[in-house]
Amino acid sequence: MSRFLLALVFGVCAVGMGSIPAVGQQYGDLTATFVYGGDPFVASPLKITSDKEFCDRFEVLDETLVVNPQNQGIANVFVWLFLGRGEQAPEPHPSYAETAEDKILLDNLECRFDPHALVLRTTQTLILGNSDAIGHNCKIDTFANPPINYTIPAGGQLEHQLKMPERLPARVSCSIHPWMSGWVLVKDNPYMAVSDADGKLEIKNVPVGTWTFQVWQQRAGYVNQVTIDGQPVEWVRGRLEIEINPGTNDVGTVVLAPELFAD
Amino acid sequence: MRKATEFGVGLTLLLVAGGCGMSRYEFEPNRVYLRAQENITRVELSPVQRQDIQDILAFWFGTPDEPRFPALADVPMDEILDLELLQAAAGPVGSEEDGTNFGVYRRNCAVCHGITGDGIGPAGAFLNPYARDFRRGLFKYTSTLGPMTPPTDQDLRLLLERGMPGTSMPSYQLLADRDLDALVQYVKYLAIRGSVERALIVESVDHLRDADDRLVDVDFDRDSPERIAAALAELTPLISFLARPWLDAPSRVVEVPPRPEGWDSSEAVARGRELFAGQVANCATCHGDDGRGDVDTVDYDDWTKEYFDPQNPRRVHEYLALGALKPREMVTRNLQWGIFRGGSEPEDVYQRIFHGIPGTPMPAAPIKDADAPATDLRLTTDDLWDLVAYVLFLSSSGDLVANGSVASSNVSGQ
Numbered sequence: 001m002s003r004f005l006l007a008l009v010f011g012v013c014a015v016g017m018g019s020i021p022a023v024g025q026q027y028g029d030l031t032a033t034f035v036y037g038g039d040p041f042v043a044s045p046l047k048i049t050s051d052k053e054f055c056d057r058f059e060v061l062d063e064t065l066v067v068n069p070q071n072q073g074i075a076n077v078f079v080w081l082f083l084g085r086g087e088q089a090p091e092p093h094p095s096y097a098e099t100a101e102d103k104i105l106l107d108n109l110e111c112r113f114d115p116h117a118l119v120l121r122t123t124q125t126l127i128l129g130n131s132d133a134i135g136h137n138c139k140i141d142t143f144a145n146p147p148i149n150y151t152i153p154a155g156g157q158l159e160h161q162l163k164m165p166e167r168l169p170a171r172v173s174c175s176i177h178p179w180m181s182g183w184v185l186v187k188d189n190p191y192m193a194v195s196d197a198d199g200k201l202e203i204k205n206v207p208v209g210t211w212t213f214q215v216w217q218q219r220a221g222y223v224n225q226v227t228i229d230g231q232p233v234e235w236v237r238g239r240l241e242i243e244i245n246p247g248t249n250d251v252g253t254v255v256l257a258p259e260l261f262a263d
Numbered sequence: 264m265r266k267a268t269e270f271g272v273g274l275t276l277l278l279v280a281g282g283c284g285m286s287r288y289e290f291e292p293n294r295v296y297l298r299a300q301e302n303i304t305r306v307e308l309s310p311v312q313r314q315d316i317q318d319i320l321a322f323w324f325g326t327p328d329e330p331r332f333p334a335l336a337d338v339p340m341d342e343i344l345d346l347e348l349l350q351a352a353a354g355p356v357g358s359e360e361d362g363t364n365f366g367v368y369r370r371n372c373a374v375c376h377g378i379t380g381d382g383i384g385p386a387g388a389f390l391n392p393y394a395r396d397f398r399r400g401l402f403k404y405t406s407t408l409g410p411m412t413p414p415t416d417q418d419l420r421l422l423l424e425r426g427m428p429g430t431s432m433p434s435y436q437l438l439a440d441r442d443l444d445a446l447v448q449y450v451k452y453l454a455i456r457g458s459v460e461r462a463l464i465v466e467s468v469d470h471l472r473d474a475d476d477r478l479v480d481v482d483f484d485r486d487s488p489e490r491i492a493a494a495l496a497e498l499t500p501l502i503s504f505l506a507r508p509w510l511d512a513p514s515r516v517v518e519v520p521p522r523p524e525g526w527d528s529s530e531a532v533a534r535g536r537e538l539f540a541g542q543v544a545n546c547a548t549c550h551g552d553d554g555r556g557d558v559d560t561v562d563y564d565d566w567t568k569e570y571f572d573p574q575n576p577r578r579v580h581e582y583l584a585l586g587a588l589k590p591r592e593m594v595t596r597n598l599q600w601g602i603f604r605g606g607s608e609p610e611d612v613y614q615r616i617f618h619g620i621p622g623t624p625m626p627a628a629p630i631k632d633a634d635a636p637a638t639d640l641r642l643t644t645d646d647l648w649d650l651v652a653y654v655l656f657l658s659s660s661g662d663l664v665a666n667g668s669v670a671s672s673n674v675s676g677q
Binding site for chain 1 (some may be wrong): 302303304305306370388393411465469472473542543544547548549558560561562565573574575577578619621624626627628629640641
C-alpha cells in the first residue's frame with residue numbers, strides 16, 4: 001500500500017515521535033547545491049493590480065525561479081524523503097523532537113509571502129502572519145488537508161494546523177493580491193528541506209542506509225534531468241537514490257539546465 | 264414497466280457533442296486533471312495506466328446507465344448514497360405508468376453539467392458562469408464548516424428548489440419530491456466518483472515506478488469480479504477518505520447565531536459600512552466601498568486555476584485541446600444588485616461571510632472566539648451581523664433611505 005494511502009488509513013500524524021531509535025543506529029547528513037545552468041537569470045517584476053498605493057513601493061518579483069546573481073544558486077528547490085508503496089518513514093533522529101511542535105511563520109510581507117517556500121511537519125503549527133499595513137488573505141490549496149482561505153487583518157496573525165501529510169508542496173495564494181504565491185510542503189516526518197538563497201540545502205541526521213529523495217521545483221516539476229560533476233544524470237520522477245553514511249553525504253553541485261524551466 | 268420516451272433537443276445535442284465515447288453514454292475520463300498532474304510532476308502515464316483508472320472507476324461506480332458504489336469495511340456507503348434513488352436519477356429518460364420518473368438527471372441537468380458532471384454538457388461552453396464541475400467535490404453554498412466539507416443533503420435540496428439567481432442554474436421547485444431526492448443523490452454520486460478519479464490519477468502519477476507498473480495487477484476483461492475486488496481492496500481507503508466527509512457533513516453544520524436585537528437598525532448598517540471598508544473584514548478591497556465590485560482585480564476560480572495559470576496564459580491551449588473550457592474571469596459580485604446565489608435570507612448572507620465562498624477568491628471572515636481578548640483584531644459574530652445588515656442595505660438602500668430608516672446614506676450609485 002502506498003504511503004499516501006497509509007497516511008489516509010491510519011492518519012499517521014507523528015511517525016514514531018518521541019520513540020527511541022534502535023540502539024547503535026547511525027545517522028548522516030544529506031547536502032546538495034542546486035545551480036542554474038543558463039545565462040544569469042533576471043526575474044521580471046510582477047504586475048501589481050490592487051492596493052497599488054501600498055504595494056507599488058516594493059519591487060515584487062516573479063519568484064517562480066529564483067537564481068542568485070552571485071553564484072547561480074537556485075532557491076526554493078524542495079527535497080523530501082520519498083516513500084514508495086508499503087514503505088514506512090524511519091524513526092526520526094531524537095534531535096528532531098525539539099522542533100516537533102515549533103510554530104512556523106508564513107508572513108505576508110511587502111506584498112509577497114515570506115518565505116516563498118517552506119516545509120512544515122504535521123506536528124508543527126503554521127502561523128499565518130501579516131506584517132503589512134494592508135489586509136491580506138491566505139489561501140492554501142492542499143490536497144489531503146482541507147484547503148483554507150482566511151482573511152488576515154493588517155498586523156494580524158492566525159494559527160493553523162495541517163494534520164495530514166501532503167504529496168507535493170501546496171500552493172499558497174492571496175485572493176486580494178493575485179500576483180502573490182508561495183508553497184508549503186507538509187510531511188509527517190522531518191526529512192525534507194528547501195534550498196536557500198545560495199541554492200544549498202541540508203537534511204540532517206538521516207538514518208544510514210539507502211534512501212530515495214524526491215526533488216521538486218515549482219516551475220520544473222519533478223527535477224528529472226540534471227548534471228553533476230559534468231555528467232548528465234537522470235532522476236526518474238525526480239527521484240534520487242542515495243546511500244547515507246555517517247557524516248556528510250553530498251549529492252554535489254547539481255546543475256539544472258534552463259530547459260527544465262521552459263514553459 | 265420502464266418505457267423510454269423522447270428526450271428532445273437536449274438528447275440530440277448530447278449525442279452530437281458526446282462524440283468521443285464509444286457508446287452514447289460513457290463517463291468521460293478527466294483528461295484535463297490528468298494532464299495538469301502530468302505537467303506538475305513531468306510524468307506521463309502509459310495508455311495501460313490510464314485505462315486502469317477508468318476500469319477501476321467502472322468496477323466501483325458502474326456506468327451512467329447503471330450506477331453503483333462499492334461496499335466498504337469502514338464507511339457505510341449505503342448511508343451516504345441510496346442505490347434505488349440513484350438508479351432513478353440515472354439512465355435514459357423515462358417514466359412508469361404510476362408517474363415514477365427515471366433518468367431525471369439526464370432530463371434536467373446533463374445539458375449543462377454533462378453526463379459525467381464535468382460541467383461540459385452541450386450547453387456548457389456557452390454559460391457564464393460555467394455550470395459546476397462536480398468532480399472536485401467542492402461546493403460553494405453549504406451550511407457546513409470549511410471548504411471541502413461537503414454540503415448536506417438538505418443544502419443540495421434547498422439549492423435545487425431555489426436555483427441560483429443571477430446564473431443559468433434554474434430552480435427545480437416544480438419537480439416531484441422523489442425526483443429532487445434522486446437528483447441530490449446523483450450529484451453526490453458524481454462528486455464522489457469524480458474525486459475518486461482524481462485521487463487515482465494522483466496515485467498513479469506519484470507512485471507508479473515506471474511505465475510498466477500498474478495500480479492493480481488484474482485483467483478487467485477476464486478476471487472474476489471476486490478476484491478484481493480482492494485486488495482493488497488495497498485502493499479502497501481512497502474512497503473511504505473521500506466519502507467519509509459526506510457522512511459527517513450533517514454534524515459539521517454551523518449554526519447561525521440568532522439575529523441580535525436591532526440587527527437591521529441604521530446604527531447596525533453604519534457599523535457594517537465601517538467594517539466593510541476596514542482593514543479587518545477587508546470586503547471593500549474586492550467589492551469596493553459601495554459594494555459595486557468594480558475594483559480592478561483579475562482572478563479566476565479554483566476550477567479554472569487547475570489548468571490555467573494567469574501568469575502564464577499561453578499554456579492553456581493544450582488543455583483547451585483536451586476539452587477544458589476557455590477560462591472566464593471571476594466576477595466579483597456587485598452587491599447593489601441584491602442577487603444572492605446562495606440565498607437572500609439574512610442567515611444565508613451570514614453564512615457566506617462566515618464561510619467565504621469555497622473555490623472562489625472570496626475568503627472566510629476572520630472570527631474570534633467569544634473569550635478572545637479585546638486586543639484580538641478579528642471580528643465577533645455581532646460584527647458579522649452588522650456586515651449582513653450593510654450588505655442587505657446596499658441592495659435595498661433606495662427603499663431604506665426613502666423610508667427614512669437610514670438617515671445619513673451617502674452610498675454612491677443610487
